[in-house]
Amino acid sequence: MSFLTRMLRAPNPPYEPVEHRDWSSANITPELVTLFGGAPVLSGVPVSEQTVLGIPAVWRAVWLIAGSVASLPLQTVVESGDGTKQRTPSFLDDPGKVVGLTSYQWKSTVLAHLLIHGNAFLLHVYGGAGQLLGLQPVHPAAVSLEVKNGVKRYRIGMQDGTTREYTDDTLTHVWSQSLDGVRGLSPLQIACNTFGTAIAADRSAAKMFGQGALVTSIAQFEDDVEAEVAKELTEELQRKITGPESAGRVAYVNRNIKITPVSLTNEEAQWISARAFQIEEIARWFGIPPHLLAQTEKQTSWGTGVSAQNEGLARYNLEPWTTCIQERLSWLLPPNHAAEFLYAAFVEPDFETETNLLIAQAGGPFMTVNEVRKVRNLPPIEGGDVLPGAKPLQPNLIPETEETQND
Known part of the structure; x- marks a missing residue:
């Protein structure tokens, strides 16, 4: 058994601690040191992972997207010869179980890494026979990346001070947007000035309430x-x-x-207006409708307008994130197999609309009565598995062949 297999081998249930699975951000590149400790911005305040998540609008935007995607089932489908897809079991049904993560925790962690750092690194966990059992998310700040002779090499700093190297055969790298096709663009770096302004506004608010005149x-x-x-x-x-x-x-x-x-000065009124604008800017960066960040002054917060915005959230925001993940994970599966996020539950219509659609389809050319009842979690009824519109093939409609002609 090779050293790599022994190091990443997942034990048989009940699961025991896997050897050498801890890492740190001690051995990282200079640019990542700047990123992790605080990128320089025009506002003069350090922008880091922790300070950015301290902005309420950023916290809500990140976990709104991460939580929404993590709530979607991640399934593996296999394409048959007739073009239809059927679900099939695979390690992606619960990719984080071998490292102590629930399916929701695993998906939300991967999305958080993408939303903040623009990259997600997933360390392969193998079984004793060399089979892939799961994927361990690694913090992007712990990974340095370079390309040698056309091969990506990932270096991860461990807690013991050592550095270990991996390739695409032992680590999966997911990113959304990139300019070089090697590493994803980090929103934390690209939007650092916007985040820095919001952090500076929070700090000035704290000083105003702590030291300012509030009478x-x-x-x-x-x-x-x-x-x-x-x-x-x-x-x-x-x-x-x-x-x-x-x-x-x-x-x-x-x-x-x-x-x-004592009333607000013009400068203070402009400061309050600027803080509201920062929420809109953060919503724009993450592609979130402002009403989902509790910014409802300039738009309706109910009715069909918000319903349409929620559909747009799924199509224009969540779907690009899930697409980049499922396409990369599909490379780890056998041929004709693909990873797929199931959006049916997220985009389903309201109860009344769905009920009317089911009533219209019951007994129609597409769904039997029992199929409709199954959607509503109701038991089947006798005779409910027949499509009234389906007619059996008549003998006189069977095309004649050479054998039938001889008969």
Whole structure:
């Protein structure tokens, strides 16, 4: 048994810890060091994986896409001679089980790596007979990549300080967009200025609430009043004019007091508007409808408009991500086999629409009554497996052959 097979061999159930499966980002390229520690941006704040995910709109956008795709079944289909596809079992039914990941966790991790870093690296896990049992996601910051003599070589930094090398035979590399066909473009680097501006705005908001003036008004006593008396009068005034129990009441204070409201300056109003614009920019980067990021001021948040946007989300956003994954995973399967994400549950119509469609199809030329009942999780009925529109082939319609002519 080779060293590589022994290192990546998955034990038989019950699963035991696999040897040498830990890595770190200690041995990575200089550009990845910049990426992991914070890319330089015009706003002057470091942009890293952690700081970017600290932006609410980015966190929601990433996990909206990752969670939506992870909720789709990943199945393996085989194409028959007549062009139809049938589902067949494979290791992709649960690709992360051998490394302790559920199917949802595995898919969401892969999507998160693609959405943030533009690359997903999947280490092959083999069985004792050399069969592929699963795929272990590796953090993109732990992987350096180079091409020698037309062959990709991946170097992964391990926790013990060593570096191990892999090729496409032992590691699967998935990316969405690339300019060189070698490594994917990192949204974290490409959009670093947008993210940096949002991070800077969050920090300025924290400083404003922590150190800025947040009072709503200033009370000025026109009479000479000692500091202690002024404090007591101010507290008394505040008790009389604040709180829900004071609504509609008339406040009386036996003093000459001038109340000056404190309002936002033009600069502060522009800052608030800029923060709203940043949400739209982040939605644009990730291709998310703004209403899914709780930005509903400029559009309807209900009805057919949002329904159409959700369909567009599946077609123009989720489908490109799933396509790049399923096409690459299909290379790991036998001929005529392909990986496929099942979108049926995600794009199915509402209950009323689907019910009307099923009623129209029941007993029609495409679906039997029992097939319709199965969709609604209902038991079959007697005689429900026959298509009324299907007619048996009549003997006089059978074309004559040389044998029938002789008979």
